[in-house]
Amino acid sequence: MSDTPAAVPVSFAEFPAVTTAEWQARLARDLKGQDPATLRWPLPDGFSVEPFYHREALAALGGPPAPLPHPVVPWLNVPALNVPAGEGRAQIDQAVQALGRGADGVHFILADAGSFAVHYLAEMLPLATTFVGYTVTAAPDALLSQLVEAAPGTALRGFLRFAPGPVPEGAELADYRAALRRCVSLTTAMPDFRALAVNGAFFGNRGATATQQIAFSLNTAAALLAELPTDDISAAQVAATLHVHMAVAPSYFPEMAKLRALRRLWATLLHGFGLPASLNANLRVHALTSSWAQTTLDPHTNLLRHTTEAMSAVLGGADSLSVAAFDCVFAEANEFSARLARNLSVLLREEAGLGQVQDPAAGSYFLETLTDQLAQEAWTLFQRVEAAGGLPVARGQVLDEIKAVATETFRRIASGQQVIVGTNRFQNPREQFSFHPKKLLRSAEFDVTRAAYPTEVLRLATALHFERREKKSKRAAVVLLGTNTNQIILEQFVNMLQPHERPEIAASHPPGTLSVLYSSPEEATLMYATPEQFQKFARFIYQIPTEKQHFIPPALLSSDMATLHEAVRVFGFKEMKVQGYTTEEVLARLQGR
Incomplete structure (x- = not known):
């Protein structure tokens, strides 16, 4: 027989019990007539998190779920x-x-x-x-x-x-x-x-x-x-x-x-x-x-x-x-x-x-509900992909769905709806890079699949352009900004303008094309190209033979001005136009100049 004492129910008799209705009444009073629904937190998964959860939430799940298996030892x-x-x-x-x-x-x-x-x-x-x-x-x-x-x-x-x-x-x-x-x-x-x-x-x-x-x-x-x-x-x-x-x-x-x-x-x-x-x-x-x-x-x-x-x-x-x-994104291991x-x-x-308690989230009204919602949504999506043939048959569908979500994330970051501290809000205007932007952008190892990439590469490319202009460099560069980044730049730029300043904005470019910045000491131009055009352009600049199949162009390509300017023309890059503003004016405004 165990000598472990029986657990005694914990009671806080000095605090009166508060019902769910009373909590909701207090919430409504504190909001002063504002609809509590305005406090909902929409998730990218397609549903919203409520501002208030209560014990009835567990009843809706059929009672408190059993704690999940947990490692015998901490992680x-x-x-x-x-x-x-x-x-x-x-x-x-x-x-x-x-x-x-x-x-x-x-x-x-x-x-x-x-x-x-x-x-x-x-x-x-x-x-x-x-x-x-x-x-x-x-x-x-x-x-x-x-x-x-x-x-x-x-x-x-x-x-x-x-x-x-x-x-x-x-x-x-x-x-x-x-x-x-x-x-x-x-x-x-x-x-x-x-x-x-x-x-x-x-x-x-x-x-x-x-x-x-x-x-x-x-x-x-x-x-x-x-x-x-x-x-x-x-x-x-x-x-x-x-x-x-x-x-x-x-x-x-x-x-x-x-x-x-x-x-x-x-x-x-x-x-x-x-x-x-x-x-x-x-x-x-x-x-x-x-x-x-x-x-x-x-x-x-x-x-x-x-x-x-x-x-x-x-x-x-x-x-x-x-x-x-x-x-690790920009520095050697140290x-x-x-x-x-x-x-x-x-x-x-x-x-x-941490790690001393088995499934510490167990029993939380909020987390148990959120876990259940994610599980239901994920199982529905899992079944849909399986019905389409599963992997590998539905690989293209899976990657397209992720790409659509990532593109929306880029848009939300550019518009300020989604905050990345230090990148699109609360920036350090006097930040001195501990890395060399040009070397980083040229590196084939530079990770361009991150959420912050379109925003940060625009800042890095802009800094390099103004540096090139000040030094009167005799070389020009093309910087790959990403897929559809011109549209993000347009939205971000337009949001900075007063209503009376906003010109008619030309269409950015067809969906799926790549955004690039062409920069020389005399000018900076936002352009777009298809992936095939950019691949051929990069191979020409770096003299990579077509028989070498696996070639990933770096984000920054540079050459003498005449060669680069002519290559941009020959390979069919198109200029993105913001009527009434030059690219330099757009970049300067985005950089707070």
């Missing part, structure tokens, strides 16, 4: 290390140091897994007890085979994520079935190693809503569960080796509810495949701070974003977490920012005490 602090082509011994040494300074594991993102020093890794880290993740772009089974050979008889801990290219994992499944099945076979006797990844972060880091991230992750998992089982590999084996990667954005409560909704729907998905419910408790969620929300302007604000993202992740039930360095990122998890766990 694992797993920093990510990018490993360039080569053996990666320096990154392995960094991993050893990180594990001695607060990390619980490490995630190697490998540019070339074939040359990675697996035997050196096994020498430096005890693979039987160290949580190690690996992201590879090719031959995932080959890397696993090398790990097994380097540490014979060892049951690995960690995960493997196979990211074959710029498409969602599961979208090109036919080419990789054999390799993924071999990964399942190699790790069946390794319960603490998950060899199949459902990469929800792919969708989140391209601007997908929370609903889309959950739904499309489930579509990816469904494709794996449907395609990989054979006579030798059961669906249960496939399910047991699956795990999910999710990018967590700064929207604190919705992101927490997103992870909770994913866990609930995972049980529904497994049930649909006739798999035991016990496998649901086995699901591991690896969370990472969102690259979609990262900025280059006022970059220390990324530290604050990462804090709310990390809190959402761990309070939402993530099993492991990677916090990115605040300067110990200072890596230490800050690593210590964020340590502070939340050791000083804030």
Whole structure:
């Protein structure tokens, strides 16, 4: 018989009970006749969050839902290390140091897994007890085979994520079935190693809503569960080796509810495949701070974003977490920012005490309702994609839906409806860049898929233009601003004008075309081109032969003025016109000059 004392109901007798009707009456009184509906918070997912929730909200859900499964131990602090082509011994040494300074594991993102020093890794880290993740772009089974050979008889801990290219994992499944099945076979006797990844972060880091991230992750998992089982590999084996990667954005409560909704729907998905419910408790969620929300302007604000993202992740039930360095968009990896990122998890766990309570959001009227709404919306979307053939058949539809949402986000940021602190509001007008804008824009690694990109690249390109004009440079440049960014610039510019100032605005350009800024010492011109025109233009400027298929142009291309001016004409770039204003006047007004 347990000697644990029975729980005593908590009572606050000195406070009179307040009914829902009384709360609503007080709300109406404080609003002084204003409709409470005006306080609703519309989410990009297509529904709104109410300003007030009450105990009846749980009754509407059929009673308080049971707490969700939670890690036996607090989440694992797993920093990510990018490993360039080569053996990666320096990154392995960094991993050893990180594990001695607060990390619980490490995630190697490998540019070339074939040359990675697996035997050196096994020498430096005890693979039987160290949580190690690996992201590879090719031959995932080959890397696993090398790990097994380097540490014979060892049951690995960690995960493997196979990211074959710029498409969602599961979208090109036919080419990789054999390799993924071999990964399942190699790790069946390794319960603490998950060899199949459902990469929800792919969708989140391209601007997908929370609903889309959950739904499309489930579509990816469904494709794996449907395609990989054979006579030798059961669906249960496939399910047991699956795990999910999710990018967590700064929207604190919705992101927490997103992870909770994913866990609930995972049980529904497994049930649909006739798999035991016990496998649901086995699901591991690896969370990472969102690259979609990262900025280059006022970059220390990324530290604050990462804090709310990390809190959402761990309070939402993530099993492991990677916090990115605040300067990773524009700076080389360095110990200072890596230490800050690593210590964020340590502070939340050791000083804030997060991770001590199972499913801390359980029972919250607001969060339980929000979790249920996201789950319902996501399941409806999941079913719609499955009805269209699922992945990979519906890949184009999935990417188009994400692109539409991302375009709307760009518009909201440009109009100020959606705030990015330090970028489109509360800017630092005297900010001195800690990076070289020209070098950054020329870098092929510069991430142009972020929410802030159209706004920040316009500021960077404008700064470079005025610098070029002041120095009377003899070179010109074309800066890629993004898809449909001219329309965003127009809306932002027009919103700055007084009604009597607003001229008739010409149509920006056809949807889907690329916006560019042509800049020389004499002039700056906003232009647009089709993706094909820009690709041919970039190949000409950089003298890239057409037979080289995989060429991604940098955001900044420069040459002598005569060559660039003629190339812009030959390849058919069209000028965007704002009647009554030159491009320089538009840029100067946008920059507050």
